[in-house]
Amino acid sequence: MRCSPFLVFSLLYLWIFSPFGGWGAFAQTTGQITGKIRNTDNQEIPNVFVFLINTQNQKFQTSTNAQGEYIFKNIPFGQYSLTAFIAEKQTHEQDFLLNTQDIRLDVIILRDFENQMEGIEVQAQREKTFGITRLNAVENFGVYEAKKNEVIVLDDLNANLSTNNARQIYARITGLNIWESDQAGLQLGIGGRGLSPNRTANFNTRQNGYDISADALGYPEAYYTPPTEALERIEIIRGASSLQYGTQFGGMLNFRFKKGNLDKKWEITSRQSVGSWGFLGSFNSVGGKVGKVNYYAYYQYRKGDGYRPNSNFDYHNGFISVDYQITKKLLVNFEITKMQYLTKQAGGLTDRNFQENPLLSFRNRNWFKAEWNLFALNFTYQFNENLQLNSRNFALVANRASVGNLERINVSDFGGNRTLISGDFQNFGNETRLLYKYNFSPNQKIKNTLLTGVRLYQGTTTALQGDGSAGVDANFGFLNPQNVENSDYKFPNQNYAFFVENIFNISPKISITPGFRFENIQTYANGYYKQYLRDGAGNVIEENKFFENKARTRNFILLGLGFSYKHNNKTEFY
Secondary structure (H helix, E strand, O other): OOOOHHHHHHHHHHHHHOOOOHHHHHHHOEEEEEEEEEEOOOOEOOOOEEEEEEOOOOEEEEEOOOOOEEEEEEEEOEEEEEEEEOOOOOOEEEEEEEOOOEEEEEEEEEOOOOOOOOOOOOOOOOOOEOOEEOOOOEEOOEEOOOOOEEEEEHHHOOOOOOOOOHHHHOOOOOOEEEEOOOOOOOOOEEEEOOOOOHHHOOOEEEEOOEEOOOEOOOEOOOOOOOOHHHEEEEEEEOHHHHHHHOOOOOOEEEEEEOOOOOOOOOEEEEEEEEEOOOEEEEEEEEEEEEOOEEEEEEEEEEEEOOOOOOOOEEEEEEEEEEEEEOOOOEEEEEEEEEEEEEEEOOOOOOHHHHHHOOOOOOOOOOEEEEEEEEEEEEEEEEEEOOEEEEEEEEEEEEEEEEEEOOOOOOOOOOOOOOEEEEEEEEEEEEEEEEEEEEOOOOOOOOOEEEEEEEEEEEEEEEEEEEEOOOOOOOOOOOOOOOOOOOEEEEEEEEEEEEEEEEEEEOOOOEEEEEEEEEEEEEEEEEEEEEEEEEOOOOOEEEEEEEEEEEEEEEEEEEEEEEEEEEEEOOEEEO
16 A cells, blocks of 8 residues: 555644644643742742642642742643642642643732731641751741751650650750659750750740749749640750840740640540559540630649659649630630649669669658649730730749658668758749831842840749658658748749840841840848757757848840851751
């Protein structure tokens, strides 16, 4: 069979250029998608994540450049859903049909959250490595640009949360020293920058942004540690956090609790744990959203015998949080925390004792208890998308007490009256912060951020030391409460502070963040202590009582300057 050259040429032409076959089919079944993303001020937004998903569940992703532009190449024809998001902006979703070689979507505008309050959770917002990520430049009424910080995301950790295992939870945070003083995570002991981890005293320790330590000025020990089963994440900001949070050298440690499920009226979680040495743990929580109210509450109970004799413990902890969105602009939050525990203390060991048998115990009359009651009332008001006000009011009523033979471990316990040390803590405070985002000119690509605030704090610590009972039980009563044998003091403390920090965005990649804090600290000591002169048999032959009334006022000015260069989405120099 013969074919004319004209017929062959015609068939070849149709095969190549027809939309139903050959090269024409290839050229006509993929396309290119371009566009630009702006904010409400018609300014381009860089580093916006853009995703495409088609009906076959194929996924494509990219991000915008410094001019807010994005591009997808060689995308198969079909129906797609485009999603664009970045921190602190509303997520944009758009469906469209790709059926031409070039389509441009230039109507994408990302708006600020109308009701952005304490924080906005965006899935896949930040890249995480083994459960560790970083804070955004501005988050939860704090400025973290050019500051060393880490965020531990609890849901992404493979750790024993039922016992607050600090070695596992904080293992990936470099530069921390970790002590474990008990076997169930009753007290947290971590320190940074070479500082002592003892009861986390060198961190400004908070939950949901407000203080939880005994006395932030005079006695900053954290006897209360929130249960990690109730936490969403743990935020650690190093020394430069002093400009916003105060006087502790180590930085700020903030425990952020979970919120109630936004999609359910109620959701219940119950987790029971058992372990070695008689350990029993029970965690039970309920949360949800009903109308304008979001609520979350939990109760946790832990008990155990301990791996050494004389180290049993009994622990109770409860928490209630209620968020009420009164209007679109006003959010009110109320929280109550209650914790109490009693533990028997086995006492220390000498090096030789430990080498011979680390399970030894020479103390069977030593007890320790702590009770913590925390209250918080917070207000957040959004004037507009650029101006927000947050006021945190908090109060603590707490006590700690230890009774026993508190002599050095190489001194035997021959019975008799035990030493009782008691501390009561009552403090309250307010932190009010104003967050303002602005542009120097309409042509500026990214808004600058100004954060300013004040702190008012009043704390009173009462500390007594004297004789307790001669028994072996957990008796925390003084034999002579009106005139204790060793010391009786009150330590009133006051703190007034003003701070301001500003992020100047020189370009989408470069920022400068200066900061200033004025700190006024007033500490007082009123009370007495006693000195005894004893003979060789230990009998008291002379007693001296010394009264003290001291006052001290200090004023400090703290200055800071941060610089940040974001080379790309994964690399930052600061």
